[in-house]
Amino acid sequence: MFDKAKFKCKVWQVIPCVCASLTCIPFGLMLGWPSPTYPKLIGTPTSPIPITMDQSALIAGFLMLGGSLGTLFSQKTIGPGTKYGIIMGNVLMVIGWTVMWQAKDIYALLGSRFLIGTGYGYGVGQIRIYIAEMSRATLGQTLMKHLNFYGLLGFVLAYAVGPWVDFRQLSYFSVIIAVFILFLTVFLPCTPKELLLAKKSAEAKKLLAFLKTDSDPEQEVHNLAQSILNPPESVGFSKIMQDGTLRVNFIKLTFLLFCQQYSGAPPTLVYTQIIFEKSQVPYPEVFAICYALLYVIGNVIGTYTVPMLNKKLVLLTSSCFILILLVANILVIYFRVNIEYFQYSSVITLYLFILVHTISLGSIPVMLINEWFPKSCKIFMSQYCFILSLLYALTATKTFQVLMTLYYLYTAFCLCLAVIIFAIFFIIICVPSEIPEKM
Structure with missing residues (x-):
């Protein structure tokens, strides 16, 4: 029988949390911004802000630096509670997109991405607290699991809109969205706490x-x-290092995140359209949009299916498949298969690569936090993994860009190949087959 009171109760928990979660969309727009925008800025006579390929990696990295800084303070509330922290995160992103809209030089691009990264890093931590305080435990876990999907929505929007508008129009479009979301967060109800x-x-x-x-x-x-x-105990770095098992798990997760970020996903997402152009693929902007959609699909599949599977088996099988796809992509580029034989060869190999990578290696490391660490470590380890992933993504993107610029495109993928070979041996030796009991 339909219970109207319970339905209203659930709606009152869900709607404010969803409105708060929309904060991730402006960040997702900026995350996807480089792929459609770089071809318009790098080495074109009509560029509104001329930049070099070397500068492109630096610009991409400032979003990661901002995200790392914001995450460090994401558990600190502003004023009476988390609602005001969410508003502050949105204010920073509105300012960031406004700076991008009015940008005249590379310094404005750097500042814009840094502000948006900082606003997101801080805001998403506040959103997690808000959801925990505003909803029941089971519902709250579901709502938190969906947080990434709002960012991915913005990511796909950037890929879908970016190729068909100019630099200023994309920024203006993003400012409107960011201001609308800020307006919504101002009217969020306060939590009981x-x-x-x-x-x-x-x-x-x-x-x-x-x-x-x-x-x-x-x-x-x-x-x-x-x-x-009497707030619950939160274990930090020093306590983890004092425990032998936790210390080993900490090191294993650090290396697993290195394999995740250096095996090719971050740089291919930043330079998607450029990679397709360099590979002589027709309609690179259209195939870049599909690449972004596959990235989203991979995240959805990974979020809902991988937790029920043997994670070591999934990691090992998928890493072997990723190795094959990277080898295939290198051979396609080296032997000019797109030009000489079939012009969509790179599309097939890269599409399969991003889908397999995102479902497995892109999703599993963060899931291992709940299995390798006690609940008291969750806040610290979540922050650590997020910051480390951003820093790895920054350095991986820069290294990929240098290899692609100074040598050949296939040379950059050779680095990813070397990392995935290391990952296969690391998974065999260090990742346990059975899920250990929770501590």
């Missing part, structure tokens, strides 16, 4: 009675007050 901290216990009790219809509001307010006075 925020109301309690603001000494509005009556309002907090009323909200808790609505959010948790089968619980005692008085007891819920008491439990919340106790959690504020």
Whole structure:
């Protein structure tokens, strides 16, 4: 039988969390910005802001640097609670996109990407706290799992819109979206914890009675007050290093993230359209859009199917398949297969590469946090993995660009090939076959 009260309760939990999660879209737009924009800025006589290929990697990296900085402070609230932290993250991204819209030189491009990265890094941490405080545990976990999909929506929008508009129009389009999302976050309701901290216990009790219809509001307010006075323990770097098992798992995860980022996904996503152009693929902007869509599809499949499978087997099988695809792509470029035989050869190999990579190596390392570390380590390890992934992506993109510029396109893919060979041996030796018991 349909329960109207429970339905309203769930809607009241979901809608504010979804509105807060839209914060990820402006970041996703900037994440996808390089692929359609670089061909218009690099070495073209009509470029609004002329940049070199060397500078392109630096510009791409500033988004990662900003994201790393914002993540470091993402657990610190501004003012009464997380709502204001989410607003601050959106304000930074609105400013960042406005700077991009009005940019006249490379310094504005660097500043824009840094601001947007910082706003996202800080804002997404606040969103996670907001979701945890505003929804029940099971629903909250589902909503947090969907966070990445909002960023991916922005990512695909950049690929889909970018090739058909000029530099200023894409930025203006992004400013409008960012301002609209900022407007929504201003009207987000406060969480029960925020109301309690603001000494509005009556309002907090009323909200808790609505959010948790089968619980005692008085007891819920008491439990919340106790959690504020005695927050749960959060284990950091020093405690992890003191524990032998956690230390080993920490090192293994660090190397696994290196393999994830250096095996080719970040640079191919940054330079998608340029790679297809250099490979002599017709309609590179159209095939770049499909590349982005496959990246999204891979994330969806990885999020919902991989947790139910043997992760070592998935990693090992997919890494072998990635190795074959990288070899195939190198041979296609080296022997000019696109020109001499079949002009879509690179499209096939790269499409299969990004799909397999995203489903497996691109998704699994972060999932291992819950299996290799106790709950008290989750906040630190999540921040660590996110920052390390961004820094690895930065250096991997720069290395790929240098090899592609100074030598040949296939040389850059040879680096990815070497990393995936290392990854196969590392997975065989270091990743356990059975999921260990949670500590």
